[in-house]
Amino acid sequence: MKKEFIETELFDTETNLEHYNSICNKILDYIMSFNSDNPLIQQNYNLKREHTNRVVGYSEVIARSLKLEKEDEMIVQLIALLHDIGRFEQMSQYETFNDSESRDHAELGVEIIKEKKWISHLPDYIQDYIISAISNHNKLDMLKNENEKVSLFSKIIRDADKIDILDLTIKEYSKPAKNRNEKLTLGLADKPHISKSVVKSVVNGKPADKKQLKTVNDFKLMQISWVYDVNYKKSFSIINKMQFLKQLFDSLPKTDDVFEAYRKAKIHIENQLI
Ligand SMILES: [Fe+2]
Structure with a gap:
């Protein structure tokens, strides 16, 4: 530094x-x-x-x-x-x-x-x-x-903190599992499961609570929900340019819940950039 x-x-x-x-x-x-x-x-x-x-x-x-x-x-x-x-x-x-x-x-x-x-x-x-x-x-x-x-x-x-944590963790997800730093995803289990309570928050346009998380997929979905807690146009424009949402979506199982969460979050970002 x-x-x-x-x-x-x-x-x-x-x-x-x-x-x-x-x-x-x-x-x-x-x-x-x-x-x-x-x-x-x-x-x-x-x-x-x-x-x-x-x-x-x-x-x-x-x-x-x-x-x-x-x-x-x-x-x-x-x-x-x-x-x-x-x-x-x-x-x-x-x-x-x-x-x-x-x-x-x-x-x-x-x-x-x-x-x-x-x-x-x-x-x-x-x-x-x-x-x-x-x-x-x-x-x-x-x-x-x-x-x-x-x-x-x-x-x-x-906003600034969320942008960098998104970037940091998305890069981590792309590494092979054995090379990942588990402390970044709070030691959560890397299983396909997605918790209903997390899905509910995201689909309702609310940031999910860390306390609800059980798996790394929940963590990713929570990160999608962060778009509902971003404040400034500049921040939305950085998030959009760096394609965080798409990268999170690409790394999640393609369930109906995940599609719906992604679709709504994407629309939310687009609306902020008008
Ligand atoms: Fe912090």
């Missing part, structure tokens, strides 16, 4: 830019401090480093499409850099990315951010935006009644 990637011209005064870069460098040092002799654990640290790097990139693309103020762009980048900070400690302590078997990684991340005080010199309102967006980033439903800015930042990180 290169430190240079985060260097931007987001701040208009030199002091602020220096402060911003010093925050980013401290966070990057923390991220790079996780190493393991176990190659599987190391692979997962690397995976989250690379994921974080790409989510910073996608967040920036979405933020630019929304023509945000410079300060807001900086907040977007800090949120992206910090959104999965809890994943490293989660992998180190519990050797899993499955929150239900360990801890909610967003809440763990918020604890780490507070303990490390990386952002404690930023104005209180910025700290609130960052903490709230990170807390919201992995929740099935975003908390209601958030203020307009918290809602904006939460939606951007949720």
Whole structure:
């Protein structure tokens, strides 16, 4: 992971830019401090480093499409850099990315951010935006009644995160079973079964709940349902261009339920791009 990637011209005064870069460098040092002799654990640290790097990139693309103020762009980048900070400690302590078997990684991340005080010199309102967006980033439903800015930042990180997880897991599905990283699909069974409750959510146009998942096919179907929880036209356009939906569909058994879920999700994306 290169430190240079985060260097931007987001701040208009030199002091602020220096402060911003010093925050980013401290966070990057923390991220790079996780190493393991176990190659599987190391692979997962690397995976989250690379994921974080790409989510910073996608967040920036979405933020630019929304023509945000410079300060807001900086907040977007800090949120992206910090959104999965809890994943490293989660992998180190519990050797899993499955929150239900360990801890909610967003809440763990918020604890780490507070303990490390990386952002404690930023104005209180910025700290609130960052903490709230990170807390919201992995929740099935975003908390209601958030203020307009918290809602904006939460939606951007949720979109950017989904785009990269889609890309990452779809690439993983194309590998031979024995080479796959099971931690990415939460250790779910790779069986043909598809759970009715997951199908129901997708066909009804609702994002499926991780708690409903029993197999890798459920996971794939859940990922199709993510299109109902994407917020910005730019995000839909990336998802469309990268053909995530078709690739997920191609990797699933061709049952009536799967056809119906795919058809509806495809129409949903097309409608967002008009
Ligand atoms: Fe996350």
